Amino acid sequence: MTTFTIDGVKKSFTNGEVEEQVLNGINLSLQEGEITALVGASGSGKSTLLTIAAGLQRASGGQVIFEGKDMTDMSQEDIRKVRASKFGFIFQSSHLVPFLTVSEQLMLMLDVSEIKMSKHEQKEEVFKILKLVGMDHRKDAYPASLSGGEKQRVAIARAIIHKPKILFADEPTASLDSKRSKDVMKLIRDLTNTLNITTLIVTHDEEMLPYADHIITMKDGLII
Template identity: 80%
Template sequence: MAIFTIDDVRKTFTNGEVKEEILKGINLSLREGEITALVGASGSGKSTLLTIAAGLQPASDGQVMFEGTNMTNMSPEQVRKIRASKFGFVFQFAHLVPFLTVEEQLMLMLDVSEAKLKKQEQKNEIDKILKLVEMDHRKNAYPSSLSGGEKQRVAIARAIIHKPKVLFADEPTASLDSKRSKDVMMLIRNLTKTLNITTLMVTHDEEMLSYVDSIIKMSDGQILQSAV
């Protein structure tokens, strides 16, 4: 079932009198419980497409449909609420708050989300998620004592603690070595399937493509090839 539909999305940037079309009519559907990878050379439009789908920037034209609702017609506040309650984000670097423990990182995410849980309920959810990402033994640790792979596991836990419908991952393994990259991708795949999340991922690493369900190859703002 398609939870996300991107219909003829275009993005144009204007620099003085020069207009540059970054996305040239993208059509894409994302299904529940599947990982879709966006691949292509730098400048092909992958990250622009991901940020438009995630509501981080508007499209110049076209529609982004999420759960049957056109996000393009929403106010910035309505889009912000969807991001806070329905979307999770993982980036190349974990961006953990240095003075917060692992548990506190997740507590902060729950506080700013739409989850509205009592403190004990929050602690119970945090324990569950940390166990899923195999970081429950490190919940009182600070980021400075974590390895790169452990930091990314915490970042993933933070992204899914509020039970989002969609996970957006922009180069989630780019800062990791080969072994840790595979561990993180296996974790993302397992969580996508176990929690029935829809995952849209940008990656340059072809070794990570064996973990995804669909591959979308982009070039010059267009989809060249779609493979399942």
């Protein structure tokens, strides 16, 4: 089932008096319960496409359709609400808050997403998600005591704690060694299937591609 559609999306930047076209009319559909991987050389436009799809920057043209609505017509406040409640994000760095425990990282995400839960319900949900990613035994630990792989597992748990419809991952394994990279990608693969999430990943790592359902190669702002 198609849950997200990118239709004719263009993006340009003005550099002095020169207009640089970064995306040249991208068409892409994302499927529920599947991983789509964007690959291509640096400067191909894949990260720009992901940030536009995620509502982190505006397209210069075209449409981004989510749940029947064109996000390019939404106000910044409406886009913020969609990001907080319906989207999950994983980045190259885990971006964990250093003075919060693992559990508190997830509790904060629940507060930001404005999901109506009591504190007791939040704690139960946090423990359930941490168990799902194999980090329940580290729930009271601080980021400084976690390995790189553990930090990324917590980042993944934080990204899915509010049950997002779409998961965006920008180079989620770039800072990890080969074994931890495969562990993280297997986890993303399993969660995508189990929770029926639509996942869009940007990656340079060819070893991650077997975990994707669809591989989209970009070059010079086009899908090739």
